Amino acid sequence: MSDELFDLIVVGAGSSGAVIASRASEDPRRSVLLVEAGPDYADTSQTPFDLVNSHNNSYTAHDWGFSYQPTNLGASRPFPRGRVTGGSSAVNTTIALRGLPEDYDGWAAAGNPEWAWKNVLPAFNRLERDLDFGDKPYHGDAGPISIRRYEWDELTRVHQAWLEASDELGYPRCEDANDPEGWGSGPHPMNKIGRLRISTAIGYLSAARARPNLRIRANTTTRKVVFEGSRAVGIEVETDGHVEVLRARAIVLSAGALQSPAILMRSGIGPREELGRHSIEVRSDARSVGTRLSDHPALAVAATVKDPSLLDPDQPIVQTILRYTAPDSDQRNDLQIEAFSFSPRGGNLNAFAVAAVLEQAYGTGTLRLASADPHAAPIVEQKFLEDERDLRRLTGCFRDAMRFMETGPLAALVEDVVFPSPERELTDDAVRTLLKKLSASGFHPCATGPMGPDGAVDQYGRLHGAEGLVVADASIMPTVPRANTNLTSIMIGEMVGEWVRKRGSELYGL
Ligand SMILES: Cc1cc2nc3c(=O)[nH]c(=O)nc-3n(C[C@H](O)[C@H](O)[C@H](O)COP(=O)(O)OP(=O)(O)OC[C@H]3O[C@@H](n4cnc5c(N)ncnc54)[C@H](O)[C@@H]3O)c2cc1C
Secondary structure, three states: OOOOEEEEEEEOOOOOHHHHHHHHOOOOOOOEEEEOOOOOOOOHHHOOHHHHEOOOOOOOOOEOOEEEEOOOOOOOEEEOOEOOOOHHHHOOOOEOOOOOHHHHHHHHHOOOHHHOHHHHHHHHHHHEEEOOOOOOOOOOEOOOEEEEOOOHHHOOHHHHHHHHHHHHOOOOEOOOOOOOOOOEEEEOOEOEEOOEEOOHHHHHHHHHOOOOOEEEEOOOEEEEEEEEOOEEEEEEEEEOOEEEEEEEEEEEEOOOOOOHHHHHHHOOEEOHHHHHHOOOOOOEEOOOOOOOEEOOEEEEEEEEEOOHHHOOOOOOOOOEEEEEOOOOOOOOOOEEEEEEOOOOOOOOOOEEEEEEEEOOOOOOEEEEOOOOOOOOOOEEEOOOOOOHHHHHHHHHHHHHHHHHHOOHHHHOOEEEEEEOOOOOOOOHHHHHHHHHHHOEEOOOOEOOOOEOOOOOEOOOOEEOOOEOEEEOOHHHOOOOOOOOOHHHHHHHHHHHHHHHHHHHHHHHOO
């Protein structure tokens, strides 16, 4: 047990954790320790190329090596998660999209009034420096995360043709996909400048790390939370095989939607029968931990091109987006279609893709422990498309994505549609079977330790029935927002970070 007592320990330096540590340490009287399992690169000149290069995801060099089961019929797939300061924001595609106001108002209506759109909008504005629309009341122009959209002449020919096809299909243009009322197709807002990915390590930690009251401890894995009675007093960590306890007046778990619930369960917080399977003593029979996993299922149409020089894996993989609503749906913008400039994981296939994504899913999955060993990967079963409403809407969206490939300017580039096979007759049943077998995660897992009166934590992230333990990352989202989840995770960091800074004594006993 270390003698040093920090005010705050934040576990995980990802999209949420790096922000919480940065905001909390703005008060020089507060000592903050940020504990990260992966490495830390002190400045961009030392940052490896895979983390700098936002034109494609970094899949292996800074990854946890997890996998997941998408559907009951589908094969297990890799589930990338960043393992480095910046977390998944340091390895991702840099799509900087907000959820809809209705998403956050839905969280509020579920017993979390602090998260109503009117309350989270200032946090969204504070985190960003929107270089295109910073003067709008619903945007910020001075935050740590720079966001811009590609101009027409910066788009690859595939994305230009995709937008032209979208016009021909009758979708309206939307120049700012983050306009709260907007829908249609246009350039993606992206947190990148040129090639440089603006992760939370770069946007937030580069300025904060000079503070004497913030310490970053990298290459240190948190095994579990240590309690005295009902109060969390520290964390058990492992560095190069050496195990010790680090102590603080409050602990924030920000290890992400796959790791925060695993740490909770290893600490005795989770469904009783699940803990029992691994002989973990039950501290709290928290039924929602790992039982309400939410995500975005997706499937892409792929086509080869007549001119292979159009597909350059050194170009940005994603540049454009269509947000729209399924027919007969009462959930606005519950679908997304987006083009991929080339096959994401490389390989020989001379193909690009148009992906159909379900943005608002009713179905939920599960996350369980494989063992009590802190080094074991969790077992993730998404159970995608078991809800008929999800299957129906994604089936329609997939057909819409196919229509792009058949439409004027994009069709002109296509040599052959290679998936789904043109030999297959695509009845609705056939599409449904394809989706059930092959749909995959948009890499947006959340809601594995949801907030709410019936969730794992209250609306301030405080674990029900305990003191001194807060969870703040994608796991506390009650449901997946209708957007890629990085900006919402950073927003969660802003909300909780500011609560720690301004109301730390009242809310967190600091
Ligand atoms: C390949 C990929 C592409 C994506 N593309 C986009 C995109 O373009 N746009 C978008 O909006 N979203 C995208 N996402 C999703 C988005 O990045 C995540 O939703 C978001 O980063 C989650 O933030 P978080 O703080 O919850 O977790 P993370 O950012 O994953 O942070 C968790 C941190 O905790 C650390 N950690 C975990 N366990 C431990 C432990 N036991 N001890 C110590 N540290 C630990 C991890 O190493 C990590 O640094 C993508 C994700 C991936 C993986």
